[in-house]
Amino acid sequence: APLKRCKWQDEACIRAQAQTYFRAFKNGIPERQVPPLDPMELGTMRIESGGHSDSLNFRLLMTQAKMHGMSDTVVVKSMKGFHGDLTTPLKLTMVIESPDLEVHAKYDVDGKLLILPIVSKGDIVIKLQGVSARSRILVEPVKRNDGHSYLNITDFKTVSKLKSGSFDLNNLFSENTELRESTLRVLNQEWDALAADVQPAINEACGRTFRAILQSLWQDIPYDEFFEDN
Secondary structure, three states, rough: OOOOOOOOOOHHHHHHHHHHHHHHHHOOEEHHOOOOOOOEEEEEEEEEOOOOOOEEEEEEEEEEEEOOOOHHOOOEEEEEEOOOOOOOOOOEEEEEEEEEEEEEEEEEEEEOOOOOEEEEEOOOOOEEEEEEEEEEEEEEEEEEEOOEEEEEEEEEEEEEEEOOOEEOOOOOOOOHHHHHHHHHHHHHOOOOHHHHHHHHHHHHHHHHHHHHHHHHHHHOOOOOHEOOOO
């Protein structure tokens, strides 16, 4: 196995193992039902513009959404919060950064840009640049009949910051390339306003999938076997 055991106080070792996981388990661990990291399934996202821009008003449905680039580009900056007391919950924090990630999905949009009605469906690509994400993971050790304690995630929240981003929607005004290009240009000039609506939905979807990945990983490994004996 590419992962090695650390002492629970050894944050540098734990961070390095988390980094190794991102690189080595791109496809997940199918025999243990651990979902893939790349592309990472985000499922369905519903996004409504929340009044962050006067020129934009829309409802966007994204389905079959997947995040690309997690395995190759993510740098784990920290993974903290483990301790040796199996009677108390753990508050873990994970901080990751990536220069470039992409969300690919099917889209269905209904709304207005300036005075232009936009009603369309097709494929969407959202490019995210300079991503920094912090996840707070609350975990409870649960003792099972075998006498060992296993980790159960009770809460998982992710917040993120982006330097920039852009949207590409194919099939927008399909017969009119010029209108499509100019609309996308205006749309991408409004990135900050759009990101205020889109980012929380992506954070939530990523958090959901990360939680499923970690929970599947921890399902069969007793917590006391994670670490070297101190």
